[in-house]
Amino acid sequence: MLEARELIKEFGDLRATDDVSLTFGKEDGEMTFIVGPNGAGKTTLINLLTGLLEPDEGSVIIHEKSENGTTERDITDMDPEQRVKTGLVRSFQVVHVFEEMTVRENIRTASLSNHGLTRSFWSLSDEHEEVENDVDELIEQFRLEDVAGDVAETLPHGDRKLLDVAMSFALDPRYLLLDEPTSGVGAREKEYVIETVVEASKSQNVTTVTIEHDMDIVREYADRMVALVRGEVFREGDPSLLDTDDELRRTLLGVTPDE
Amino acid sequence: MIELPLFIDLGDAAVHTLNGIFRGSILFMIASGLTIIFGVLGVLNLAHGEFYGIGAFLLTSIATFFVVRIAAPTDPLSTAIFAAAIVIAVLLSAAILIPIAGAIEATVIRPIYDRAEMYQLLLTYALLLILVDTIRIIWGSQPVRPAAVDGQQIHAALDVIPMEELFGFQYSSVRIFTIFIGIGTFLFLLWFFDRTKTGRIIRATAIDREAATAIGVSSDRVFTLVFALGGFFAGFSGALYSVSAIPATAEMGGTALVLSFVVIVIGGLGSIRGSFVGAILVGVVWSWAIAEYPPAEIAAPFALMILVLLVRPEGLYGAWGEIE
Amino acid sequence: MSNEDQSEEKETIRLMKGLHLTKPQLALALVGLVVVLLVPEIEGFFDNLQLDTFHNGILWGMAALGLALLLNKTELVSFGHAAFFGGGAYGGAMLVNFVGVDSGLLILFAAVFFSTAMAFAIGWFVADYVAIYFALLTLAFGQLLYAIAIGSPTLGQDEGLRLRSGGEASGDPPSLFGIEFTLQQQGEYRLVLYYFTILLLIASMIVMYRIMKSPFGSALEAIGQNRTRARFIGIPVERYVWGAFTISGFYGGIAGGLYGLRQLSIGPEGTLYVFVSGEILFMAILGGFQTIIGPIIGGIVLTFLLDNVRFLTEHFELIIGILLLLVVFVLPKGIWGSSEDIKNGLMTRVKNPAQLGADVGTLQKMLINAVRNAITTIKIILFGVK
Numbered sequence: 001m002l003e004a005r006e007l008i009k010e011f012g013d014l015r016a017t018d019d020v021s022l023t024f025g026k027e028d029g030e031m032t033f034i035v036g037p038n039g040a041g042k043t044t045l046i047n048l049l050t051g052l053l054e055p056d057e058g059s060v061i062i063h064e065k066s067e068n069g070t071t072e073r074d075i076t077d078m079d080p081e082q083r084v085k086t087g088l089v090r091s092f093q094v095v096h097v098f099e100e101m102t103v104r105e106n107i108r109t110a111s112l113s114n115h116g117l118t119r120s121f122w123s124l125s126d127e128h129e130e131v132e133n134d135v136d137e138l139i140e141q142f143r144l145e146d147v148a149g150d151v152a153e154t155l156p157h158g159d160r161k162l163l164d165v166a167m168s169f170a171l172d173p174r175y176l177l178l179d180e181p182t183s184g185v186g187a188r189e190k191e192y193v194i195e196t197v198v199e200a201s202k203s204q205n206v207t208t209v210t211i212e213h214d215m216d217i218v219r220e221y222a223d224r225m226v227a228l229v230r231g232e233v234f235r236e237g238d239p240s241l242l243d244t245d246d247e248l249r250r251t252l253l254g255v256t257p258d259e
Numbered sequence: 260m261i262e263l264p265l266f267i268d269l270g271d272a273a274v275h276t277l278n279g280i281f282r283g284s285i286l287f288m289i290a291s292g293l294t295i296i297f298g299v300l301g302v303l304n305l306a307h308g309e310f311y312g313i314g315a316f317l318l319t320s321i322a323t324f325f326v327v328r329i330a331a332p333t334d335p336l337s338t339a340i341f342a343a344a345i346v347i348a349v350l351l352s353a354a355i356l357i358p359i360a361g362a363i364e365a366t367v368i369r370p371i372y373d374r375a376e377m378y379q380l381l382l383t384y385a386l387l388l389i390l391v392d393t394i395r396i397i398w399g400s401q402p403v404r405p406a407a408v409d410g411q412q413i414h415a416a417l418d419v420i421p422m423e424e425l426f427g428f429q430y431s432s433v434r435i436f437t438i439f440i441g442i443g444t445f446l447f448l449l450w451f452f453d454r455t456k457t458g459r460i461i462r463a464t465a466i467d468r469e470a471a472t473a474i475g476v477s478s479d480r481v482f483t484l485v486f487a488l489g490g491f492f493a494g495f496s497g498a499l500y501s502v503s504a505i506p507a508t509a510e511m512g513g514t515a516l517v518l519s520f521v522v523i524v525i526g527g528l529g530s531i532r533g534s535f536v537g538a539i540l541v542g543v544v545w546s547w548a549i550a551e552y553p554p555a556e557i558a559a560p561f562a563l564m565i566l567v568l569l570v571r572p573e574g575l576y577g578a579w580g581e582i583e
Numbered sequence: 584m585s586n587e588d589q590s591e592e593k594e595t596i597r598l599m600k601g602l603h604l605t606k607p608q609l610a611l612a613l614v615g616l617v618v619v620l621l622v623p624e625i626e627g628f629f630d631n632l633q634l635d636t637f638h639n640g641i642l643w644g645m646a647a648l649g650l651a652l653l654l655n656k657t658e659l660v661s662f663g664h665a666a667f668f669g670g671g672a673y674g675g676a677m678l679v680n681f682v683g684v685d686s687g688l689l690i691l692f693a694a695v696f697f698s699t700a701m702a703f704a705i706g707w708f709v710a711d712y713v714a715i716y717f718a719l720l721t722l723a724f725g726q727l728l729y730a731i732a733i734g735s736p737t738l739g740q741d742e743g744l745r746l747r748s749g750g751e752a753s754g755d756p757p758s759l760f761g762i763e764f765t766l767q768q769q770g771e772y773r774l775v776l777y778y779f780t781i782l783l784l785i786a787s788m789i790v791m792y793r794i795m796k797s798p799f800g801s802a803l804e805a806i807g808q809n810r811t812r813a814r815f816i817g818i819p820v821e822r823y824v825w826g827a828f829t830i831s832g833f834y835g836g837i838a839g840g841l842y843g844l845r846q847l848s849i850g851p852e853g854t855l856y857v858f859v860s861g862e863i864l865f866m867a868i869l870g871g872f873q874t875i876i877g878p879i880i881g882g883i884v885l886t887f888l889l890d891n892v893r894f895l896t897e898h899f900e901l902i903i904g905i906l907l908l909l910v911v912f913v914l915p916k917g918i919w920g921s922s923e924d925i926k927n928g929l930m931t932r933v934k935n936p937a938q939l940g941a942d943v944g945t946l947q948k949m950l951i952n953a954v955r956n957a958i959t960t961i962k963i964i965l966f967g968v969k
Contacts, residue, residue: 050815112801121799365956376714377660378915385903385908392898392899520719557726558731
């Protein structure tokens, strides 16, 4: 279970997150979607959780199940790369891949890191069987077979998004934080991208936290929904709130109910 | 053996410090150009020190031209005329660098803005080599000074401030003027970038090239202007340095370049204030090292740089990358 | 990786794990090796081919090879690599002068140790920085070492140090593999050192090849292409850059140590000055920093030019500068890196000599455009915009 405890982050006068406390993955594999208007602090929250930003106050905690109940582990001061090793993995809204590598090399590099092999300077990158198996599997799972040998920067946008997420999956995530996995993807490809991502998460029982603007996607796939407004948690609960809670609808969609 | 004096004569201390501020003023005029060019164009110009060198050599030629034609200063009037001639020589030397720098930017630097840093560095390094040899071809490999006036150096002929009577120690008036010019340049640049339209346009271009183009600013022209401006100030400082009776050498550009880097790292890349504070610090440390422990002459500024980096990795005015 | 595809298409010979060559490549490599080994024998037949130049070229090339790891993988430009070349040379020389050691191997060991330690220390400072800041800081640190060497009476200031016994001008060269050499046997000494250099060259090329193809190499490449993403796939970015920088310094140390042994007398101007750093960078790019052989070729070619142009004209820096401009604009991938393009270009021109005329035309157009551009710009600056 991943917990944000009373997180506060300020940029100048602006409170990007204002005392946000949330827990994700009370049950393994829970899919939480974060919604909210622009500037609500959604990306800041993910940045705080994954260590791209340091909070001004509050902490990030991982609850680990062990034989004698659960133990708390405070990861607030951990570097991003250390957090990755605890299974806390993210993707970016703007695609972050290694542009001059092929799709295969991209995923392979992530997988080498996951297997703790990047310190090896005498073996060959492509000779590790366990890595190659993982890479093959991910390429298949994310349906990147046709472009596996292509250089990342030449890929169509949807494939780049998938590659970004595939690299995250190469790290064997327990908590996967996805910052708008469908942003910039055309309407037709959107469904395909999100379905692939959801499928992969379900099959590996990964707890996901996804920022999403498309409410249809949230309704269809969310186990739970969190609405952030002006840096605060505005609503938290079942995605059906999107249809039943008028105040939430007003804030999110600018829809005024009939008066 | 190293002999550190137990106590230092106050007059000596003042001279060392003034020398430091003098060197700092010279350095500031070079480093500020370098930092502005980087801030706007995104290119670290390794050939920048050569503009300073060319300025110094130009002055030796132009000043010599005047010196042999103008009466030596004997009374207040002839001193004023002589001083005016030297001021014109300095300005002329610096002005000649405007077309030189502008032409260099337009021909060889403009095509490489989108290339990787290593090519940008390599290209400006190539320019450095070419300019160093050009200097040697024109002025020879030996150190050059402006012609003497009545058997004394220009700066001695212009010692008009009675330092001995006023403060009790000798100090070159030309150097005092240079210090004031350095401070003046600093204030001018602050005013220019903060208050003038052109300055604001340059800053806008530095922050967002495309947006500036969209509102009708020709980024090509801004870049050439900035590069030429940098060349002007570097040449200006070279000329001033040369007036102070320090012989111009083909190697002076390289030394100045490296010290400018130290200044920039200390001050924070892109910061004009940082350049000024850094330059004065480096100048003073450097001068004291020369006076008190000469073997550390070259190493002292670097030691200062490492010290600053340990405390503030982004430099004193860490504005890295943006003009401020 | 492109090699994988080729290995499926063409028949290759496996030299070692991960190193496959086609038959023509292998033949070329063997010919190259034979030529390199024969240089001492054939130097007398050609006026311009001196063993000294060739040997030094290889050594500079080894330093450039170390730099190529940073350029190629992490995409960081170190403009202070003379620190490690010179650091190696001085490290060895200090052992001779202050400890009185005369074993060449120990001297080389000290050289490598010293420069690696130096790279370790400087790397700690610079690993956090990227792009131009990295270049700026490495340059400044390189100059710091130069400043120390030229300022310190212990290190001989601008005279430098000798690696002969007792640090004397007439001292014997160090011993190699237990063989003592007298002053008169300097020729033999250099020959032994040359073959030893070739051995180390081949070893260091193989090691560099493996590093570049290893998971560590992939991680460095990832860092070069996207630091943030590299961090978020769990790569400790700064530590790896630090590691690569240290390896790079290690290469500089071997090269500099051997250079000291070869020259038997070293000074700050020739090993530590900022221009030396520039030359090492130039060599890596001139030969092609994306290959293993490129930097070595770059080293040999530039050293050859520097040594020979110096005799032709006083103004060799001008010639080198113009050459550099050409490399930046015409051959950005370097001699070896563009060998395919060069070959194809030559073939077209052999088949169709008229192409040459067109080339001259293009060149003319480029020059005219550049000049016109410059004139317009100067007009604008001097007389304002009309």
